[in-house]
Amino acid sequence: xxxxxxxxxxxxxxxxxxxxxxxxxxxxxxxxxxxxxxxxxxxxxxxxxxxxxxxxxxxxxxxxxxxxxxxxxxxxxxxxxxxxxxxxxxxxxxxxxxxxxxxxxxxxxxxxxxxxxxxxxxxxxxxxxxxxxxxxxxxxxxxxxxxxxxxxxxxxxxxxxxxxxxxxxxxxxxxxxxxxxxxxxxxxxxxxxxxxxxxxxxxxxxxxxxxxxxxxxxxxxxxxxxxxxxxxxxxxxxxxxxxxxxxxxxxxxxxxxxxxxxxxxxxxxxxxxxxxxxxxxxxxxxxxxxxxxxxxxxxxxxxxxxxxxxxxxxxxxxxxxxxxxxxxxxxxxxxxxxxxxxxxxxxxxxxxxxxxxxxxxxxxxxxxxxxxxxxxxxxxxxxxxxxxxxxxxxxxxxxxxxxxxxxxxxxxxxxxxxxxxxxxxxxxxxxxx
Amino acid sequence: xxxxxxxxxxxxxxxxxxxxxxxxxxxxxxxxxxxxxxxxxxxxxxxxxxxxxxxxxxxxxxxxxxxxxxxxxxxxxxxxxxxxxxxxxxxxxxxxxxxxxxxxxxxxxxxxxxxxxxxxxxxxxxxxxxxxxxxxxxxxxxxxxxxxxxxxxxxxxxxxxxxxxxxxxxxxxxxxxxxxxxxxxxxxxxxxxx
Numbered sequence: 246x247x248x249x250x251x252x253x254x255x256x257x258x259x260x261x262x263x264x265x266x267x268x269x270x271x272x273x274x275x276x277x278x279x280x281x282x283x284x285x286x287x288x289x290x291x292x293x294x295x296x297x298x299x300x301x302x303x304x305x306x307x308x309x310x311x312x313x314x315x316x317x318x319x320x321x322x323x324x325x326x327x328x329x330x331x332x333x334x335x336x337x338x339x340x341x342x343x344x345x346x347x348x349x350x351x352x353x354x355x356x357x358x359x360x361x362x363x364x365x366x367x368x369x370x371x372x373x374x375x376x377x378x379x380x381x382x383x384x385x386x387x388x389x390x391x392x393x394x395x396x397x398x399x400x401x402x403x404x405x406x407x408x409x410x411x412x413x414x415x416x417x418x419x420x421x422x423x424x425x426x427x428x429x430x431x432x433x434x435x436x437x438x439x440x441x442x443x444x445x446x447x448x449x450x451x452x453x454x455x456x457x458x459x460x461x462x463x464x465x466x467x468x469x470x471x472x473x474x475x476x477x478x479x480x481x482x483x484x485x486x487x488x489x490x491x492x493x494x495x496x497x498x499x500x501x502x503x504x505x506x507x508x509x510x511x512x513x514x515x516x517x518x519x520x521x522x523x524x525x526x527x528x529x530x531x532x533x534x535x536x537x538x539x540x541x542x543x544x545x546x547x548x549x550x551x552x553x554x555x556x557x558x559x560x561x562x563x564x565x566x567x568x569x570x571x572x573x574x575x576x577x578x579x580x581x582x583x584x585x586x587x588x589x590x591x592x593x594x595x596x597x598x599x600x601x602x603x604x605x606x607x608x609x610x611x612x613x614x615x616x617x618x619x620x621x622x623x624x625x626x627x628x629x630x631x632x633x634x635x636x637x638x639x640x641x642x643x644x645x646x647x648x649x650x651x652x653x654x655x656x657x658x659x660x661x662x663x664x665x666x667x668x669x670x671x672x673x674x675x676x677x678x
Numbered sequence: 679x680x681x682x683x684x685x686x687x688x689x690x691x692x693x694x695x696x697x698x699x700x701x702x703x704x705x706x707x708x709x710x711x712x713x714x715x716x717x718x719x720x721x722x723x724x725x726x727x728x729x730x731x732x733x734x735x736x737x738x739x740x741x742x743x744x745x746x747x748x749x750x751x752x753x754x755x756x757x758x759x760x761x762x763x764x765x766x767x768x769x770x771x772x773x774x775x776x777x778x779x780x781x782x783x784x785x786x787x788x789x790x791x792x793x794x795x796x797x798x799x800x801x802x803x804x805x806x807x808x809x810x811x812x813x814x815x816x817x818x819x820x821x822x823x824x825x826x827x828x829x830x831x832x833x834x835x836x837x838x839x840x841x842x843x844x845x846x847x848x849x850x851x852x853x854x855x856x857x858x859x860x861x862x863x864x865x866x867x868x869x870x871x872x
Contacts, residue, residue, distance in 0.1 A: 269743070270742065348797070350743070428751075428755075435748075450744050451743055451745060452743070452744050453741075453742050454744055454747065455741050458741040463741070466738070470737070470738050471734055474734040477758070478731050485762075485766060
């Protein structure tokens, strides 16, 4: 009975609820991203506590600029903005209110009048991904490579028990990857919210991020953060209990939750996307993480700390990397054709030019890997022990090029692919009369 | 019906109360008696780690305010890390007593997060009062995990450490704008805003 009570008390903690000291926006009319059949007369914001009016309480923007709001009235927990007649189109609402605790709370949401409302990340004034976001996304890819690639290497390539020091370094590397994944994910979310809300940092701290959390990007952030918190817990428990079997759930969950990027990026949101493009994107990312993460483990763990295992690990990784690179190439070619159906898009569009840079870097990495496969592997397989110590520098170089590929991929993910041409109208004979 | 906004604090207050009572039990009966059943040694560090993991849903699902999201993220991480370090010390994976400074760091970061994310004065509002009180309790309470590194067998230090968690749990039960379980901490601290 005591155990049951303890388990129930612990499980009760899983049920979360809101807990805020300052005003929280509870409801809006029109709703977030609502498509309205006609022009609304007013915008109503309902908060959970009393708010005070600020000079710029409600701003409305159409796709071409600011739309004057007739008047704004604050009544207790309600803020009402009366609107002129709005023509067909997408609209962005930016609001600010003085909370009871003295903080200025702010937010943004969109709606459409006889038109689709854009995601809040594409609200009027949002400029899209910045250089900081490219860097943060790159760090996220690196974190995934350290975590998922490291786990894959340990479970699929280096299956033997490791010496204590090597085991410790393996856990240190993957642990850094896990913590990076969580924290860089938070940074990415905040940066995207900053762009959508268009607020200085001080006011962003009290900004309402829930519309961004409800977007595809936000949903992916929530699911991936929770997933990688679980992965971190499994990784820690595996280290604590010396049970390598616990690395399997960590690895499989890591692979699954990495798919959040594929389900929220171009492969899921752009024209022409389907489950096949999402699957290809996930396979592309997973294969890259396994390849680069494995290289890092080889250079940082195996080479300096397991000299007796270098030969076997190198040969096993060579076979593993061949499969990863094959998957990477197949998925990458499919996605390139999907997003750039015209060959000249490669040099005429910004997306295409970034893709060209990425292809160039991938070619260098492939050539480097090919050199290992065709020259180093036969030499090592023949028992050429003299080649082994020199290989570390070469493997380090290959992993560096791999990381550069991830940087190009980060810029590519943040870039917008060219608009797909509209499908041709059906032939006259097939049009029903 | 209680508003949902209070539930998380109460549930985590329950978690911290359990954690504090475990520590208090260990302080009263002594470590040797407490650990006669091996699983008891893992009880409070495991609970701390689990509470850290469970703070992630709070961070991710409640994004109505960036600063609260960041604060909950910081608490989730330090609680996970502090619990993980204590688990590793019990298990023998870590041996240096200075690893116990992980809990001290957890207290300092948590207390700092409370104070940084509350930008109003003590008596501005009930929640402001609570945030200041929690922040300073954690910062002052950090003396106890620090002292555990230096005097691991001291019953006074162990009791102080345990009572810090019990006090934090009582504070989390109190002083919300609506439906405080134990009443308000200060009658001078503002009026309700709902």
